[in-house]
Amino acid sequence: MLTIEGLKKSYAGNDILKGISIDVNKGDVISIIGPSGSGKTTLLRTMTTLEEADGGHITFSGIDKDFEKLTGKEVNTIRRNVGFVFQNYNLFNNKTALQNITEGLIVARKVKKSEAEKIALKALERVGLTDRKNHYPSQLSGGQQQRVGIARAIALNPEVIFFDEPTSALDPELVGEVLKVMQDLASSGTTMVVVTHQMSFARDVSNRVIFMADGHIVEQGAPKAIFEKPSEQRTKKFLTDILANV
Amino acid sequence: MENIKLIINFLGQLLPAINITLIVSVSSIILGSLLGLLLAAARLSESVVLRVLASVYVSVVRATPAIIMIFVVYYGMPMLFNDWFHTNIDGWNRMYFVIIALTVLFSAPVSEIMRSAYESIAKGQMEAGLMVGMTPFQTLYRIILPQAFVVALPNFANSVINLLKEGALTFTIGVVDMVAKAQMIVANNSGGYAWQTYCALALIYWVISLAIDKGVSQVEKSYQAKRKTIAV
Ligand SMILES: Nc1ncnc2c1ncn2[C@@H]1O[C@H](COP(=O)(O)OP(=O)(O)OP(=O)(O)O)[C@@H](O)[C@H]1O
Ligand SMILES: [Mg+2]
Numbered sequence: 001m002l003t004i005e006g007l008k009k010s011y012a013g014n015d016i017l018k019g020i021s022i023d024v025n026k027g028d029v030i031s032i033i034g035p036s037g038s039g040k041t042t043l044l045r046t047m048t049t050l051e052e053a054d055g056g057h058i059t060f061s062g063i064d065k066d067f068e069k070l071t072g073k074e075v076n077t078i079r080r081n082v083g084f085v086f087q088n089y090n091l092f093n094n095k096t097a098l099q100n101i102t103e104g105l106i107v108a109r110k111v112k113k114s115e116a117e118k119i120a121l122k123a124l125e126r127v128g129l130t131d132r133k134n135h136y137p138s139q140l141s142g143g144q145q146q147r148v149g150i151a152r153a154i155a156l157n158p159e160v161i162f163f164d165e166p167t168s169a170l171d172p173e174l175v176g177e178v179l180k181v182m183q184d185l186a187s188s189g190t191t192m193v194v195v196t197h198q199m200s201f202a203r204d205v206s207n208r209v210i211f212m213a214d215g216h217i218v219e220q221g222a223p224k225a226i227f228e229k230p231s232e233q234r235t236k237k238f239l240t241d242i243l244a245n246v
Numbered sequence: 247m248e249n250i251k252l253i254i255n256f257l258g259q260l261l262p263a264i265n266i267t268l269i270v271s272v273s274s275i276i277l278g279s280l281l282g283l284l285l286a287a288a289r290l291s292e293s294v295v296l297r298v299l300a301s302v303y304v305s306v307v308r309a310t311p312a313i314i315m316i317f318v319v320y321y322g323m324p325m326l327f328n329d330w331f332h333t334n335i336d337g338w339n340r341m342y343f344v345i346i347a348l349t350v351l352f353s354a355p356v357s358e359i360m361r362s363a364y365e366s367i368a369k370g371q372m373e374a375g376l377m378v379g380m381t382p383f384q385t386l387y388r389i390i391l392p393q394a395f396v397v398a399l400p401n402f403a404n405s406v407i408n409l410l411k412e413g414a415l416t417f418t419i420g421v422v423d424m425v426a427k428a429q430m431i432v433a434n435n436s437g438g439y440a441w442q443t444y445c446a447l448a449l450i451y452w453v454i455s456l457a458i459d460k461g462v463s464q465v466e467k468s469y470q471a472k473r474k475t476i477a478v
Contacts, residue, residue, distance in 0.1 A: 050373055076379070084377040090370035092389045104378025107388065156378060 001026045001191065002047075002160055007056035007067070009039075009046050016042045018215040020056070024160055024193060029186045031202035031223070032195045034212035035238060040195040041087075043212070044162045047193075048082050049075045061159065080108070083153030083161035088169050089145040091137040097124065097148045098133040101155045109156070123151035127181050143174030147181055154185065161185075163194040199242060203227050211235045249442055256431060256439070256446035263427040264450065266341065270423065271413050273345045275406055278352030285357035290364065300357070307354035312347070312412035319347040320419045344416045348409060355405045363398035364390065396469055403462040407455045414451070424450060 002024040009017040016039045024030060032040050045051040046067070047058075053067035061081045063074050070078070092100050101120035105111040111119070124130050127147035137145050146166055153161050166182065167175040179201055186192060186205050196202055202209050203223045210220040211232070219232045230236045288300035307315075320343045327335045367390050375385025417426035428447045432440045 048377065050376065079376055080379045082377070084374070086370060086374065088370060090374035092371055092374065093367075094389065094392045103375075103388070104380060107384050108379030108381075152374075152378060 001060070003057075003059040004047055005057040005059075007043070007046060008054045009042055009051065010054055016215050017046065017053075020212075020215075020217055022047075022193075022210070022217075024191060026159075026191055027189050028208060029190075029192045029206040030194065030208045030210060031206040032193065032210045032212060033197070033199070033202055033238070033242075034218075038212045039215045040212055041164055044084075044164050044193070044195060048084055048162055049078050050084070080156075081159045083156060083158040085146070085149050085153050085161060085163040085166050087165045089137070089142070089149045091145055091148055091152075093137050096134050096136055097129060097140065097151075100137070100148055101152045104152065104156055119155050120151070123155035124148075126154065126184070127151045128177075141174060142170045143177045146170065146178045150178070150181055150185070154190065160191040160193060163192065163196070165195050165197065168197055197242070199227075199239075211238065213238070252439055252442040253446045253449070256428075256443045257449065259431055260424050260427055260443075260446055260450060263422060263424045266416070266421060266423040267410075267413060270341060270344050270348065270416055270421075271406075271410050274348035274352050274409060274413070277345070277349040278409070279356055281349060281353035282356030282360055285353055286360035286364065289357065289361050304354045304357055307350055310351070312351055313415050313418060315351050316344060316347040316415055316418060319343050319350070340419050340421045341416075343419060344413070344421055348413055351412060352405065352409050355408075356402065359398050359401045359405065360394070363394040363401075366397055367393045396466065399462055399466060403458050406458055410451065410454060410458075 002022075004020065004022045007017055007020040007022075008015070020039075020043055022030075032043065034040055042051065046053040046056075049070070056067045058065060058067060058070075058078070061077050063070070063077060065074065092103060095103060098117065098120050101123055102113070102116040105116035105119060106113055109116075121130065121133065124133055127150055129144060129147055129151065132140060132144060132148075135144075137148070140148065146169075150161075150166070163182070167178050170178065175198070179198060182192070182194070182201065183205050192206075194201065194206065206223055208220060209223045209226040211218045211226060211230075211234075213234055218234050219226065219230065226235065227239065230239065285300045285304065288296040289304075291297060310318075320340070323343065323346070324335050324338075327333045371389050371393075372382065372385050375389055376382065380388070413423070414425050416423045417429065420426075422430075424447060428443050431443050432438075435443075
């Protein structure tokens with residue numbers, strides 16, 4: 001459904017992504033793990049056109065092209081068909097929870113207001129926040145804000161939703177409610193690509209784990225395989241270190 | 247008691263000249279805000295040339311005392327127009343020169359205020375807007391600017407009050423504003439009642455800036471109130 005080949009990105013001469021290839025199939029829940037600075041965020045941002053790639057090819061939503069050759073219209077097509085959940089939520093602070101969700105529907109998708117509100121309420125219900133629909137972001141806890149962020153993404157019914165460390169800005173006691181929502185999404189068949197430090201999510205919820213280091217994919221496979229018998233030394237070391245710290 | 251009567255009397259004489267002060271200030275505020283907006287856009291743009299030009303402009307203008315700016319514009323612009331466009335603008339209403347000088351002066355702090363307000367909001371929410379399919383312009387207009395406006399408001403009001411005070415130099419090139427009027431009154435009284443006259447003038451400036459402060463806090467309150475009433 002979404003295929004990326006040879007994706008490259010550098011900042012000021014530093015190669016951050018050194019040729020990444022990823023295949024996302026419908027219904028996949030892919031966890032991307034790896035040490036800090038390995039390029040996970042950059043990968044999500046370039047895949048979703050938030051950041052311009054320096055090289056690579058994308059096949060998605062009827063587009064089959066090198067990143068550099070994407071037209072403005074194709075960039076819009078990509079953006080329209082992906083959802084993005086940010087580490088620090090990035091809710092629209094001048095809009096209520098409900099409006100955060102209807103905004104994209106009404107302004108970008110041209111859905112009628114009443115229809116948009118219906119869709120938004122349904123999305124809020126899925127994340128358990130119906131009673132907070134008229135609250136502004138500043139009146140919500142971090143966990144609630146992130147759930148609104150997720151509702152905002154799912155309301156647009158994208159082909160795939162990208163999550164960049166959705167729980168790492170949260171107080172530990174709020175992580176659970178967000179993971180729970182993500183787990184529900186996963187089991188209802190939503191296609192997800194999740195950068196995460198939550199090894200429990202990677203192991204128990206996703207169907208594929210990608211381990212990244214230094215701008216490369218070091219190895220990928222079923223969670224069981226990666227967690228129980230990683231074939232690469234680096235993966236083994238990373239997992240030992242991170243699991244020791246939990 | 248006598249003094250208070252005098253001050254009230256002078257107030258009555260000064261107030262008719264408030265027109266000029268208000269025209270000069272309001273025009274400079276509007277034009278300066280527009281210029282400031284362009285400058286802020288230039289400073290946030292991708293083009294290095296634009297960014298450098300705008301920041302040099304801002305740093306020069308910020309360092310220029312108002313009186314010098316007024317003189318530079320008043321004496322310099324007619325020469326420039328003569329040399330470059332072969333047009334004689336000596337006969338322009340002198341008020342225009344003051345408005346131009348104050349516009350330039352006002353644009354610098356305003357561009358900084360706008361830029362920092364924008365930056366305090368922009369990046370993440372702009373990206374979120376793009377990711378729900380809105381265009382950069384839609385996101386700017388619907389999400390970023392309304393918030394930047396609230397953030398910028400108090401600083402903007404400060405700059406407006408500064409401008410108002412700098413505008414008190416308008417008389418230096420012979421425009422009859424309230425300050426010039428006060429000088430005339432003092433001269434007519436052969437230098438008598440000077441402090442009462444200027445007190446009356448100060449009082450007017452104080453009331454105007456009070457009104458500006460009040461207006462700003464009213465707007466801020468209405469924003470906060472809106473949030474409270476919706477979230478029950
Ligand atoms: N806008 C940028 N300009 C310059 N360098 C950047 C930029 N964004 C990221 N980098 C660099 O790219 C490298 C990879 O960053 P990235 O944020 O993708 O890592 P990450 O794997 O997401 O790390 P973390 O787990 O800490 O979030 C880092 O060395 C970072 O300093
Ligand atoms: Mg990251």
